Amino acid sequence: MSDFSPEPQNDTAIFLSGVSVCYRLPSEKVATLKEYMIRVIQGKVRYHSFRALNDIDLFVKRGEIFGILGRNGAGKSTLLKVISRVLIPTEGRVWINGMVSPMLELGAGFHPELTGMENIHLNATLLGHSRKAINQKIPEILYFAEIGEFIEAPLRTYSSGMVARLGFSVATAWEPDILILDEVLSVGDAAFTKKCTERMRSFRKSGATVLLVSHSVDTIRSLCQRALLLEHGNIMEIGPAREVSEKYHRLIFGK
């Protein structure tokens, strides 16, 4: 890879060097302490290791919209977890410049008995924002989510589309330096999808880096400049989005 430098540069947003994630799974699932104790006494605890990511080098510039393609189980989620600090890699170095705003799985962290407004506060603090910062953003979040008067009603009265809109609005209210979008564009109606796409473009204009994970080759091709194709935890292809999506297409349909 010619453009790979050993140290992060001034305009680097994401820099991974030799990153591997190795899950250590018990050969037979030992889920309880009781079982574990019995097996320790019997000397029967064996592990096999599973490499979810293998020696990944990645370099994403600030302001890029970068696509991530790969089949189920290829290591896409693990890669996103490493970038968003959820998972500390077994080996390698992770260097991130800026705030990462991952998409919460829609509804995670929401409480059904709290009102929409209370959930905004809860969710935004979960994402690491201060109370002051949240109060400043409330009008904007409300405007974007289009919840209307329901905002003071408990979340359990909301439709799933409303919950999704609220989640997306909170997560993207802050213009993160790095925005992770994991298959969200399929959520909600056509109008909302259009709004999401517009918001992503405006993020890009303001200099944010976007990581877009999608199964849709068309989405990746139309939005991203560069992309990455993962297969069995290895980088199979990295480069211009058009070429990578063609390779992905061939991989799936075997053409």
Add this chain to the structure above:
Amino acid sequence: MNNQSTTLRPTIYDSSKQRNAAIEELRSVSRYRDLIFQLIRRDIVTRYKRSVLGILWTMLNPLGTMLILSVVFSQMFNMRGTYPAFIITNLIAWNFFSQTTSASLNAMLWGSSLFKSIYLPRTSFVVATIGTGFINTLLALVPLILIFLITKVPLHATIVLLPLSMILVAAFALGISLILSTFVAFFPDVAEMYPILLTAWMYLTPIIIPEEIYTKILGGWLLRLNPLFPVIRIFRLVIYDGKVPTLAEWGIAAGVALGTLMIGWIFFTQKSKSFAYHV
């Protein structure tokens, strides 16, 4: 861009430059203090906001137990009319400890799905649970004072030391919660075993039976080996006995509570790195 002023996270994260996990976590928690406030608020609001019974229940629970125990035990122990006051004092301290430790295990199970999708200081849920318990305990002081007034047991000025003794119980409960939560993260069945341990612990601590009975067991070693005893005893001394605990009593209680907290904090933060690896 105004990200610098709104984000609580350091701008550059470099996994090759991580310092001591316990200290790093302490910093993270203080940066995320608004989250802890929101979590406490959520627990209080969902418990009390939409039901009058919620707030009553917090008060009725110790009252009911006190009533039952008083009927059964007050003849057995030579305490005349002061047994109800004695038992409600101990029960409130015990509930503070037992409810917060159990609740933090559930918070950990609930939070584990979040830990897998976003970065959060891992201790925040446990810290918030102790905070919620603190507020619930303050509410439970209403029936306590009521019982003291009804049974004409004098309330002493030493009650001003109550916040200090509550902080010690909270510190001890936080330490125990962190140790237990670490186990729960790896073995969810620990959450099911804990109530059994709690029942045993309650009977091994002078909660419903006066201390004098316990001092004879195993030459007093039963009490000496119970770390909860010196901590919870301070609570009773300042409310029920109306005594200012001696310097030695404060010292032992504070040593045990803060020591447990430190051990729990270090143990939890060392192990929490691999929480997300457990699927």
